[in-house]
Amino acid sequence: MAQNQSGYTRFENPPLVSGVDQPPSYDASIPHGAQHAGVPVVVPVGPPYPPPTAYGNPMYGQGGSGYPPQPYPQTAPHMTDSYSSGPYGQPLPYEVTMGEPGQSDPPPDYENEEFEGHGLDNKAVRRMFIRKVFSVLSLQLAVTCGFVAVFTFERHVKLFVRQNAWTYWVGYIVFLVPYLVILCCGEFRRKHPWNLICLSILTLAMSYMVGVVSSFYDTDVVMMAIGITVLVCFTVIIFSLQTKYDFTTCYGVLFVCSIVMLFFGILCIFLYNRIMDLIYSTLGALMFTCFLAVDTQMLLGNKTLSLSPEEYVFAALNLYLDIIQIFLYLLRLFGRSRG
Template identity: 70%
Template sequence: MSQNKGYSRFDNAVDGDDPSPPPPPGFVMPPAYEAAVQYGHADATVPVAVPVGPPYAFESPAYGQGVSGYPQQPYPVAAPYSTDPYSQPFPNVVAMGEPGQSNDPPEYDSDQFTSSGLDNKEIRRVFIRKVFSVLSLQLAITTAFVAIFTFEPHVKLFVMQNSWTYWVGYLVFLVPYFVILCCGEFRRKHPWNLICLSVLTLAMSYMVGVISSFYDTDIVIMAIGITVVVCFTVIIFSMQTKYDFTSCYGVLFVCGIVLFVFGILCIIFYSKIMDLIYSTLGALLFTCFLAVDTQLLLGNKNLSLSPEEYIFASLNLYLDIIQIFLFILRILGRSRS
């Protein structure tokens, strides 16, 4: 057998060799394959050919038509590795930077996060409806107690003769009040939060009824009417105005402490003028608190409540309205006397 020295294995056969068939026209054998065959690392009977011609189609004058009809389409050339994080390695994905595409990252859309979060408008509407539903039920129960203690003479006489029942109701009120105020997990746990709020509402309604029994019927009716007008106006105004009352929450808290100290002084140095001033300041202060607590429901101000805190929100509004009613009742009673 002859040795392939200095010539290709596709040259004419020598000494009875049976070389593999030559490559078709337009193709050549790669040098690496010829070397592998020469040293016995490849099968000479399975030729591997590559096309002859320019590597790109636009450089070939006879692209698609090779010698003797063989195609001269080049093999695809792999793209160099790119460190661009926006490069698309897959051919079926539209690469960034193409005509009609933008290289800028997608803009932040706040709606895609707020649509499922706690600040969603629909969730906030449900929250507001739930709060005012609970509040309406609380006020209805309190109004019923006030009507019974005001228009029923036997109940009024019993309360006047047994004033200790007021302090019992006050103690019953304090227990669920501090539980709701201090235990955040408890006031969000159903149905214990509703049970606790129900006990608080009944205790507060009883105390308001006891206080109302010491005033004339016409004064109580006038106080209820004024309270309804004032609270309805403040709530509507707080929902419509763009002014943020929640930013004044700290100032109102300090004013509440000052009012508490002033009330103690009114007890020690009692006079009708000081008591009237105290009642007027108290009505104004809790009217401002009502405006702040109303805006806490909306969720579009500096401070807002979570939609899970509907019990706490209902309690705040309820106590604000009750305090406004009691201060107005006190003002009318002192004015009459």
Template identity: 60%
Template sequence: MSHNKRGFSVYGPPQPDVSMPRQPQPDVSMPPQPGMSMPLQPGVSITTQAGAPYYCYMPSYNYMPPQQGSSITTQLGASKPSYNYMPPQQGFSMPPPYSQGANTGAAYEQPGYKQGSPPSYNIFSPYSDFEDKSIRRAFIRKVFSILTLQLLVTFSSVAAFTFCDDAKYFVMKNPWMLYTSLALYIVTVIALSCCGDFRRKHPWNLVALSVLTLSLSFMVGLIASSYDTEIVIMAVGITAVVCFSVVLFSLQTKYDFTSWAGVLFVCTMVLLVVGILCIFISNKILHVVYAAMGALIFTCYLAVDTQMLLGNKKLALSPDEYVFAALNLYLDIMQIFLFILRLLGGFSDD
């Protein structure tokens, strides 16, 4: 028999003192894992004393991070921090870390990007090279459809003036038609070439392109009527073969012709000077050289403008610029036809 603190008798074996301090509980937290980090919440402060290493790690169980206003403090010589711990709540899970593995400094990969770097965009086009294949194909089909209609109208006019003498005589008696066509051509080509908002505004862009096509077709047909029929037919055939071959080669080759843009500009200035000389100097050889230079330069322009449709070269056109693209190709083909016609006409003169 024993007595407790109050003096009462207690029967049985002596009971342990309930006021004795409890034994410290074992540490159930996991050691820091290599490359694992725990993102901090807004308002959480971390204080580390001198010489104490700090590790911020994520346990393997559902863990509630420190709440706003709490603090994490490491003691001098401690191997891991002691922080305010809250029991895990049901349904709570930690977000994935930004970096995993040994390389903790690797960039966080965002969805849709490869190797942590965004895709490259062409400075002339708002679409990337690998995301707009269907849009680019539709753009090319639209451009060549418009170009086909333009060429049909133009060569129909050439045939009308070449094989119908009455049409040629009617225009010769009414020269105001030629001057009106020239004025309409100059106004529309400046508007479509220099006014980007206008050439992208439907349907006015197509209206302006139609006016330009009709005016230029009228002038080209009138010019062709001054040559023999055989020369006109030969010029049409040579133009068709040259243009088809250049377009097909430009669409298939991997060589970037758009890098020639600066060189072609210089060649165009030289051609302009030679053309001015041809006005004042009546020399057959000079005229033949001028026609050959013009046909060669605008053939190169045709290759450049064709590759600008593809979108995977140094220079590219936006799919919204279908009118401007069709205009470039149409003017290139017309210049090639006129220079070849002039070249053949120079060889045929006695």
């Protein structure tokens, strides 16, 4: 302790004040043996500051007498992050050590995040696909019902069709061409608007053929077949959308059944019998009801077999043909049962 000329007492070494934390030594905070073990240690670097004087630290604007103690040097900007367990928010050296040399965190998988959010299996895309399929299907069924109504209730049209049965085969040829194009050409059925044009021609041709077939039955039989078809198809579609059972696993069995039904139909042509015809119509309606359940579940995307959201034309065509076949088999069943 010394006294200057002005009478003020100046401490050569300021005493420690009780209750005030002192900065720890960075050498003391380094783990034992880390200096010789080759562990990378990052020591915070701060700007230099002048030593304290009798009148305080001119850099930090403190008063004289060396009190309060001098603050720690400022840390580098990259070290003022979340790890601050040291005194006064100072990071300890072993806390800022990032790991062994040559190691780094794996980069984020941006591609997987993009496909999860905007991929073809996204739920929003799948719901939009289902709505689009059923919208197209509703238009197809509305056109077919209009043709059936005209051919059933208009006497002149019914009489013309009965006298010119060849128009049915013309309609069948017109139907067969776009059907084979949609079935075999995958790129074509995904190309807008040609896929919709082809589907429209197919729908008009099929509606005409269904109308021609309906003109050969009584009006009450046609109405009964339409009512039961609507009830059966609505029930099967709702059940297929809600159930957890996977009907798509039965697709191979249904394909074999369709081949058996083909040969059974040929046999019924040569060995015509009313009982055999009733059995054939019943089995055909049941088989296409199962096809309707399978094709409905192929829209969901969470089953064994599923369709791409780009195949909305192909999906609508499958459902449309299933419903038409159910109607025709029921119409044949009720017509034969009445003799």
